[in-house]
Structure formats: C-alpha cells, structure tokens
Amino acid sequence: MRLRFSYAPYPLVGRPREVLRRYVEGNDPVTGKPLMEQVVAALTRPLSPEEQNPKAARGAPRPRLLRPDREESLHQLFLESGWTDGAPIILPTEERVAHMLTGTGADPDEIVGRMTVTIHQEKLEYTVEKVAISAVMAGAGPEHLPVILALAASEEASMPSSTTSFSRMAVVNGPIREEIGMNSGLGALSPFNHANTVIGRAWTLMTMNLADARLGETFMASLGSNLNYNNMTFAENEERSVWEPFHVRHGFKKEESTVSVFQGWSAINSMGAAGCCRPAQEETLIMMQAFPCLKESLTLVMDPLVANHLVEQGFDRPDKLSTYLCENFEMTAGQFWGSDVVYSLVEPFARSGMEPFASWLKLPKDAVIAPYTSPEKINVVVVGGETQALWLTTDMWHSKTVSIDRWRPKSGVFREDDQSERRRAARQKRHAAALSRSGYRI
Amino acid sequence: MALKAAGSLVTVLDPRGQPTNVIEPLALAPRLDSLEGKTIHLIDIGFGGGWEFLEEVVAWFARTMPSVKTVLRHKTGNMFLDEPQMWQDARTEAHAVIFGVGG
Known part of the structure; x- marks a missing residue:
C-alpha cells in the first residue's frame, strides 16, 4: 500500500x-x-x-548464478551493488562455495531463516548455501561455517536500521572456540584473529545481502557504527574465568557450543585497573550513569582479572553482581525521562499505566529512582589476556543464544590440511612463548 | 582455489536472499468530500518532537479551518507495536486520521 x-x-x-x-x-x-x-x-x-x-509488489526470484564476467568486473559489481562492506571480498565461485559447504552437515538447500533490517520491509529468505556465500565473501574457512550458520539462524541482523545507529556483539561459547582457533585471550577484541574477524564480518555481509540493508533506503543510521565491521565477535575465556560460562548460565551444557547475540549502542572502557582506587562494582555504578537504562539491560565485558577481583569483593556468582548493581544504581527521574529513547520507547507505556513507569512519570524531576529492576537483564561475559584488570560497560541487551552444534558436519568440525594445522599450532606456540616471557601464567 | 587466468570469465553465486512476497497490500480508506464539520484524529506515534509539531497542526486547523474538530492523541504503545484499539477508536470516533512521526 x-x-x-x-x-x-x-x-x-x-x-x-x-x-x-x-x-x-x-x-x-x-x-x-x-x-x-x-x-x-x-x-x-x-x-x-x-x-x-493496490497490486502487491512482487520481487522476482533471484537466480542462483550471476552472469559470468571477468574477475575485476565482478568485484566492481559487488562493490557498486552494495553487497560488500567496502573491503575486498573473496568472490563466491561455485567451487569455493562447495568447499565452504563441507563445513556443515546441513543440506545446502535447507532454509535457515528470514531476516530484515527494518520492520517496515519484507523479510528475505535464505538457505544454507546463501549463508555459505557470505562466509566465502568474508574470507572465512569451512571450519567457521557452523558459527556463521548459527548467527544466520538467529534471524537477527547485525545492523538493525535505526537512526540511532545500533551496535552488536557476538560471544561464542563451548568447545568450538578452540576447535576453530577463536581468540578469547589477549587482544580478543582487536583485529588479530582470523576466526573472530571473519565470523563477525560474515554477520554484516549477511545483513547486507540476506537482510537487505541498503544505505539510504532500508538503512538510515545517522552516524552508523564501526563496531559493525565485525560486531565485537569473540570467544568467552571460559578457561580463565572464575565463573560458569555465559551459555551454561543460560541453560546450555558446558560441552555444547553456542553463539550469544547482543544489541545496544555503546561501550565504555573502565580506563584503569579494577580495585586501584575503587572496587569494580562501584566504578561500574558510575559508568552506568552514561546510559539511558533502556530495557533495563547492561552487559559487562571483563578481563578474567576483574572477575577474580569481584570474587574477592564477595561476588562469587555473576548474578550476585547483577543484583548488587540493580539495588545500588540510582538516577533522578528527570535524568531517566530526559533521554530521547526513553521518551520515545518507554514513556508511552507509562502513559498507558504500566508500572513502575506510570508511578515514575508522576515523580518530581529530582526524585531518585532505581531503574534497573531485573538482575537477569544485567549480563557478564569474561574475555581477555590478563595484562590489565579492565572491563567494558556496555548498554547491550542479550537477545538470543543459538546452538552451533546443530550446524556442525558429521566429523564435528572441518579439519584444515596438515600444513595449515602446523602453521596454526606454530602461531599459538609463538603467542604462548611471548606471554610466558611477560610473566603470564597459562 | 585460484581463479582462472586474468581475462577469462568467472561464474559466481548471487549473494542476495530470496524475496518472500508474503505481504498483501490493503486499499486506502475512502476519502472525504470535504473536511467541513468533520473530526480528525491526530496521532503522535512517539518520536521526539512529534507531539509539539502536531499541536501546531491543531492550531493551524483552528486558525484556518475552524469547523474541523481535531483530537490530538498519543499512541498508547510505542511506535513498533500494533495497537488494535487505536484503529478501532479511529474507525468509530473519527472521520480521518493524520499520523505524525517527528524525530
């Protein structure tokens, strides 16, 4: 219409x-x-x-293959059609896509899901093969495909279209982290690791091509977010964390592999070691003042050293920290209602009588409220290399945790050839030696 | 898996998802012959600035078309939620509706 x-x-x-x-x-x-x-x-x-x-607008089915062309012309076509993030891609030839598909036991024609970047736009549907195409383009190997398929199965775009410019985070748990060489330690959120990089990039290429993100048409984020280049994709450092892994706290078994997806806007670095002048829980309360408290959600991304410090502070489980933050964080009603996103998304419910918002809306501006009322919405993830007790306080909410194992091949995971395996092992050995020289205890 | 020599043709797969073609369009509501003496609901869907803008639209009607009765309302849920009662109220209480977006 x-x-x-x-x-x-x-x-x-x-x-x-x-x-x-x-x-x-x-x-x-x-x-x-x-x-x-x-x-x-x-x-x-x-x-x-x-x-x-009115006649329904009907999109014609897209052909499986594009018209044959010279390599440089195809690169130009992908770039000018908005099918890439602007960085060079690997062209998805039939041979490469077929090789990628050896990384899953799923049928190439199996429908994985439907996605859109905006609720005002019809969703697109995609198969396992379509996901494999994005994986090839991102530079991924077959061993990464089960994680990328799980992200696709979440049916959540990495760049939901909002003028407010959303960011995303993807956290991988379980044995597959090690099997495909993901980084959960030193510099895990920096661009050093192949698996972390290409899995996060594939999510955004899928968003462009499977969720129809088109700049100025379906995607209207005013600033945009450079976090979307790889969407804060990393593995949780389960081995060095003093707490149960994130996916176990959400009902999965430790031996299951999952990817958890988060959505929000911002991350604030603590910019100093936990416990230097203030304990981390008190520092977090200060950082929380920067956020609007939309959806009552936060996600803390912390180095294992911070988790150790918090245990010493009495938080032997992360949910105790979440409860502490809910009980001790306060802001004025004026600050809460003064946020544009709270006005737009929460105040309508207050006006219709939903509590506690209706009562808060009646308060004077200087009245103090405790706006985080649900500890289960404050999440904690542990990652990092223990060279500094830092953490990020993000306004991200946890939207979904998806099983990766459902997308594995029968062999469990695609195995690289011996030469690649040896190279990866050598890289890990050099990494471990460097850490050892710096006094790091592995 | 290197490509063929430069200059030769390469075949690649289309990366785009398939259209689902599930949306059925609706006809627009019948139009009015005139707004004289009619009631119009102005509904603010909640983006910042929308309410104030629609208040100015109400003032414009009062100045320019005083026989038009305007009713300014907030949408009850946020802008992403359907609201059957709002549509029902518009059908029974108004001759026409103007939605204001703002932002």
Whole structure:
C-alpha cells in the first residue's frame, strides 16, 4: 500500500515552537507545495484506481548464478551493488562455495531463516548455501561455517536500521572456540584473529545481502557504527574465568557450543585497573550513569582479572553482581525521562499505566529512582589476556543464544590440511612463548 | 582455489536472499468530500518532537479551518507495536486520521 505522505523539514525534535509553526505554515520540502494544503488534499482527493485496488509488489526470484564476467568486473559489481562492506571480498565461485559447504552437515538447500533490517520491509529468505556465500565473501574457512550458520539462524541482523545507529556483539561459547582457533585471550577484541574477524564480518555481509540493508533506503543510521565491521565477535575465556560460562548460565551444557547475540549502542572502557582506587562494582555504578537504562539491560565485558577481583569483593556468582548493581544504581527521574529513547520507547507505556513507569512519570524531576529492576537483564561475559584488570560497560541487551552444534558436519568440525594445522599450532606456540616471557601464567 | 587466468570469465553465486512476497497490500480508506464539520484524529506515534509539531497542526486547523474538530492523541504503545484499539477508536470516533512521526 502506498500511503499518502507529506513531509515537514527535519528534524522536529528540540526545535523551538515558532520554528515548528513555520514548518506547518511552510512548504513540504520534497514537493515544494504548501504542507497543510497537501495534507488536506491527501484526506479529500478521491482515491486512484491503484489506491483502491493496490497490486502487491512482487520481487522476482533471484537466480542462483550471476552472469559470468571477468574477475575485476565482478568485484566492481559487488562493490557498486552494495553487497560488500567496502573491503575486498573473496568472490563466491561455485567451487569455493562447495568447499565452504563441507563445513556443515546441513543440506545446502535447507532454509535457515528470514531476516530484515527494518520492520517496515519484507523479510528475505535464505538457505544454507546463501549463508555459505557470505562466509566465502568474508574470507572465512569451512571450519567457521557452523558459527556463521548459527548467527544466520538467529534471524537477527547485525545492523538493525535505526537512526540511532545500533551496535552488536557476538560471544561464542563451548568447545568450538578452540576447535576453530577463536581468540578469547589477549587482544580478543582487536583485529588479530582470523576466526573472530571473519565470523563477525560474515554477520554484516549477511545483513547486507540476506537482510537487505541498503544505505539510504532500508538503512538510515545517522552516524552508523564501526563496531559493525565485525560486531565485537569473540570467544568467552571460559578457561580463565572464575565463573560458569555465559551459555551454561543460560541453560546450555558446558560441552555444547553456542553463539550469544547482543544489541545496544555503546561501550565504555573502565580506563584503569579494577580495585586501584575503587572496587569494580562501584566504578561500574558510575559508568552506568552514561546510559539511558533502556530495557533495563547492561552487559559487562571483563578481563578474567576483574572477575577474580569481584570474587574477592564477595561476588562469587555473576548474578550476585547483577543484583548488587540493580539495588545500588540510582538516577533522578528527570535524568531517566530526559533521554530521547526513553521518551520515545518507554514513556508511552507509562502513559498507558504500566508500572513502575506510570508511578515514575508522576515523580518530581529530582526524585531518585532505581531503574534497573531485573538482575537477569544485567549480563557478564569474561574475555581477555590478563595484562590489565579492565572491563567494558556496555548498554547491550542479550537477545538470543543459538546452538552451533546443530550446524556442525558429521566429523564435528572441518579439519584444515596438515600444513595449515602446523602453521596454526606454530602461531599459538609463538603467542604462548611471548606471554610466558611477560610473566603470564597459562 | 585460484581463479582462472586474468581475462577469462568467472561464474559466481548471487549473494542476495530470496524475496518472500508474503505481504498483501490493503486499499486506502475512502476519502472525504470535504473536511467541513468533520473530526480528525491526530496521532503522535512517539518520536521526539512529534507531539509539539502536531499541536501546531491543531492550531493551524483552528486558525484556518475552524469547523474541523481535531483530537490530538498519543499512541498508547510505542511506535513498533500494533495497537488494535487505536484503529478501532479511529474507525468509530473519527472521520480521518493524520499520523505524525517527528524525530
């Protein structure tokens, strides 16, 4: 259905009343015609035959293969069509995609899911083969495919279209972390590790091609987020964490492999060691003041040293820390309601009587509230190389944890050839030796 | 898995997902002959600035088309949720609706 739209100049938020009045009395910037005359006409002009009997917009099925072309022309086609993140890709030839598919036991034609970056747009459907194409483009190997398929099965785009510019995080748990060489230790969130890099990149390439993210059409994030280049993808450092792994705390067995996806906007680095001047839990309460408390959610991403420190502070389980943060964090009602996203997304529920928001909306601006009321929405993930007791406080909420094992091949995981295995082992040995020289206890 | 020599043609797979074609469009509501004496609901869906803008639209109607009765409302749930009661109220209480987005 093509609605009758009229446009006012943008933005409206925060504009003085006299400016809004001028907008109402002025012209639609798109058509150049008087705005309100156009609105009245939209309500009174008879419907066209097409408006009375609209035809469904039907997209033609996409062919499996693109027209053969020279390599450089195909690279240009992918780049100019918006099918890439701008960095070079590996062209998904039939041979490469077939090789990628050896990384899963699933049928190439099996439908994995449907995705969109905006609820205003019809979802696209994708098969195992379509996911394998994005994996090839990202530079992944077959061993990475089960994790990429699990991300695809989440049916969550890495770049949900919001003018507010969402960020994402993907955390891998279980034995597959080691089997495919993911980094959960030193510099795990930095661009050093093949698996971390290509899995996160594949999620964004899938979002472009399987969720139809098109800049200026379906994707309207004003600033955007460079976290979307690999979506904070890493493995949890289960071996060095004093707590149970994240996926175990969410109902999975330790021997299962999963990927957990998170969504939010921002991450604040603690910029100093836990316990130097203040314990980490108190420092976190200060950092939390920067966030709007939307969805009552946070995710703390912390080095194993911080987890050790928090145990010494009495938090022998992460849920105790979550409860502490809920009970001790306070902000004024004025600060809470003064956030645009809280006004847009929470205040409507307050006006309709939902508690505790309805009561909070009646409070004076300087009244103090404890807006995090659900400890289960404050998450903790452990990662890092123990060279500094740092942590990130993020406003991310945990949206889903998906099984990876369902997408593994019968052999468990694709095995590299002997030469590649030896090279990877040598890299790990050099890494371990460097850590050992620095006094790190492996 | 190197490609063929430069200059030769290469065949690759289309990376895009398949259209699902599940959405069935609806016809627009019938239009009014005139707004004279009619009731219009102005519904703010919740983005910042939308309410204030629609208040100015209400003021415009009062100045320019005083016979039009305007009713300014907040959408009850946030902008991402369907709200059957809102549609029902519009059908029974209004002759026309203007949605205001803002932002």
